[in-house]
Amino acid sequence: MTEQVLAGKVGLVFGVANKRSIAWAIAKAWAAAGARLIFNYQGERLKENVEELIAEFGEKTPLFPCDVSSDEEIKAFFENVRGETDRVDLLLHSIAFAPTEALEGDFISTTREAFRVAHDISAYSLVAIAREASLLMTNGGSIVSMTYYGSEKVVPRYNVMGVAKASLEASARYLAYDLGPKKIRVNCISAGPVQTLAARGISGFTSMLKHYQERAPLKRSCDPAELGATGVFLASDGAAAITGQVIYVDGGYQIMGM
Ligand code: NAD
Ligand code: 0WE
Numbered sequence: 708m709t710e711q712v713l714a715g716k717v718g719l720v721f722g723v724a725n726k727r728s729i730a731w732a733i734a735k736a737w738a739a740a741g742a743r744l745i746f747n748y749q750g751e752r753l754k755e756n757v758e759e760l761i762a763e764f765g766e767k768t769p770l771f772p773c774d775v776s777s778d779e780e781i782k783a784f785f786e787n788v789r790g791e792t793d794r795v796d797l798l799l800h801s802i803a804f805a806p807t808e809a810l811e812g813d814f815i816s817t818t819r820e821a822f823r824v825a826h827d828i829s830a831y832s833l834v835a836i837a838r839e840a841s842l843l844m845t846n847g848g849s850i851v852s853m854t855y856y857g858s859e860k861v862v863p864r865y866n867v868m869g870v871a872k873a874s875l876e877a878s879a880r881y882l883a884y885d886l887g888p889k890k891i892r893v894n895c896i897s898a899g900p901v902q903t904l905a906a907r908g909i910s911g912f913t914s915m916l917k918h919y920q921e922r923a924p925l926k927r928s929c930d931p932a933e934l935g936a937t938g939v940f941l942a943s944d945g946a947a948a949i950t951g952q953v954i955y956v957d958g959g960y961q962i963m964g965m
Contacts (some may be wrong), residue, residue: 712894712943718742719840721764721773721832722801722853723757724749729853729934730801731760737883738764742797745788747773775802777815787837795843795915797942800836801851801855803905804828805868811904814866825867830874837882837893843905847890849942852879853951854895856961864909873925876953894941899928899957924959938958 718737722730723746734744748770761768769791773784788795805825809817833852840850845875857865858872871920876895883893900906900915918927937956940946 708821712939712945713737713797714741716742716796716942717794717796717801718797718942719747719788719836720744720801721747721775721836722752722799723747723760725756725905726760727931729799729898729901729903729931730799732931732936733799733801733851736932736939737797737799740939740943742942743792744768745791746770747784749774760884767813775835776828778923779836781835781839785843788843794845795840796846796848797937798837798840798848798940799832800850802828802832803853803868804872805866805871807866810864810949812864817867822867825871826874828924829868829871830878833875833878834882834941837886841886841889841891844886844889848886848892850879850882850886850893851938852893852895852898856897856955856957858897861897864911873959879953880951883894892941892946894946894949894951896934896937896941897953897955897957898934899960901929901931901934906936914923919958919960922960922963923957926960927958928960929956929958933951937960 719724720730720734738744746757747763748754755771769788771784774780806821809821839849852875854872854876857869858876879893879895886893899919912920916928920926937954
């Protein structure tokens with residue numbers, strides 16, 4: 708077993724839907740590094756999935772409902788967390804959503820409602836849960852959120868999600884400024900394309916992976932275990948002076964100009 712760099716840490720994990728979820732890859736890596744974890748699930752539909760997965764951490768790993776579009780559910784989630792621990796060290800935000808139709812046609816067709824929902828669930832939710840978690844981060848902390856290259860360059864059909872990811876990354880910088888004096892760091896991992904629930908059903912996803920195999924310096928995107936390893940690094944004291952940043956785990960794709 709590798710050195711337990713997160714021994715004694717308590718982490719909150721938002722965004723596990725199934726075994727393919729990026730949140731699950733990072734949670735497994737955090738747990739292997741010694742962290743104790745508490746999970747959310749989005750609704751009764753996903754509860755059993757998450758329950759079955761976290762069983763491998765032992766019977767008593769806590770999980771509580773939290774749909775991040777509801778202030779009441781966020782409040783109740785953190786009341787439940789307070790029943791389990793009086794201190795939190797780590798927070799993972801691995802949540803995004805835009806209405807399907809907003810990821811299909813062109814960006815100019817984005818409705819007011821699709822724009823609102825995408826920003827509410829994919830960006831504002833980081834601010835809301837970071838605020839609550841920071842109250843429990845009494846010994847400093849590390850907040851990690853997942854983003855994607857479509858925030859900075861046009862990726863056809865990523866559309867309003869790209870605009871929401873730009874907001875997420877900017878939110879991480881403002882949170883890093885607010886929370887820095889409390890020794891709480893806030894960073895984003897920008898992952899290359901990974902086959903998950905959120906990526907499946909996106910037409911042309913396979914050709915995106917092929918594009919990375921042709922164009923990225925490392926001739927591939929990334930695999931979930933590598934996102935886990937970066938998650939552990941950002942959560943660890945090795946990253947103690949890193950905050951407000953976007954770290955690319957994308958085979959180097961982001962550096963290319965042509
Ligand atoms: P996923 O579908 O496994 O995870 C998305 C999660 O968001 C799910 O667990 C879902 O329950 C949750 N979610 C959506 N709406 C919610 C709500 N209202 N309340 C609470 N939870 C809600 O897919 P994933 O690919 O693991 O996505 C995780 C993160 O990684 C997202 O932020 C995504 O943008 C980002 N990301 C994904 C890729 C990729 O190619 N898969 C690449 C870069 C970044
Ligand atoms: O962030 C994402 C996808 C997030 C996502 C996925 C869905 C599918 C189901 C958000 N909302 C929804 N809504 C649904 O109804 N990624 C980084 C993966 C992704 O999605 C794309 C991509 C990539 C990469 C969409 C178009 C183009 C590229």
